[in-house]
Amino acid sequence: MKLFAKLLTAGFLTFSIAPSTIAAPQNEQFAGDAVPPNCQKKIVKQGTRETYRLCQSNGKPIEIEYEYFDKISTITTFSYRDGQLTKACENQLGSCMGFKNNQAAAAWIQGEEKVRVALTNPEDQATATDNFQRSQTALKLFKLADNRSVTPKVTKLQNIREYFLAIPDEFISHIPQKVRAQSIDATSTNLAACRSNNL
Secondary structure: OHHHHHHHHHHHHHHHHHHHHHHOHHHHOOOOOOOOOOOOOEEEEEOOOEEEEEEEEOOEEEEEEEEEEEOEEEEEEEEEEOOEEEEEEEOOOOEEEEEEOOEEEEEEEOOOOOEEOOOOOHHHHHHHHHHHHHHHHHHHHOOOOOOOOOOOOOOOOOOHHHHHHHOOHHHOOOOOHHHHHHHHHHHHHHHHHHHHOOO
16 A cells, blocks of 8 residues: 555656656756846837837846837837847747747747747748847937847748758757758659659
C-alpha cells in the first residue's frame, strides 16, 4: 500500500511539473531587458487615438507601449534587449511575437502552449512587418537610434517547396535546409525522369 502511495505521488508530481517545463522557453528566449521597478513611462506623442510611452536605461529602450484607441483600447508592448527588438505583445495577455535580429521568429498566445515557430502564413508575416515598423516609428519619435536595425526581408513565397525551404534550420535542426533542398530536387529530378520515360 505504501509503495502504491509513493508511485501515485511521483506520478502526480511528474504530471504537474511537465506542462510548465514545456511552456517556459517561449517567454525566456525572447525576454527583453529587465524593466527597473522605478521606471517612469514617458509620454512622447499623444494624438487623438494613439499614445507612445517609453521606459529606457542609459539611452537604450527597454520597453515601449503603443496604445491605440478606436472604440476600445489596444496596447502593444515592445520589449528590447540591448536596444534591439525582442518581443511585441498585444494587450499583455494577448498574442505575442518574438524577434531575433529584427526578424520575426515565433508567435504564441500567452498562457497557452501553442507556439508557431515558422511564420509562413501571410497574416503572421503582415503582423510581424507591422510590429517591426511600429517599433521603429516609436524609436524615431523618442530619438533613439537602433544602429543594428534593418528592414525585414520581404520574401514572396510562391509554393509549398519555397515555404518548406524558408523554415529556419534552428526550428527543424534534424533536417537542415541544404538536406531539404537536395531531397526535394532529387525527388523532382526522379519525377521528371519517370515522366520522360512514361513510367
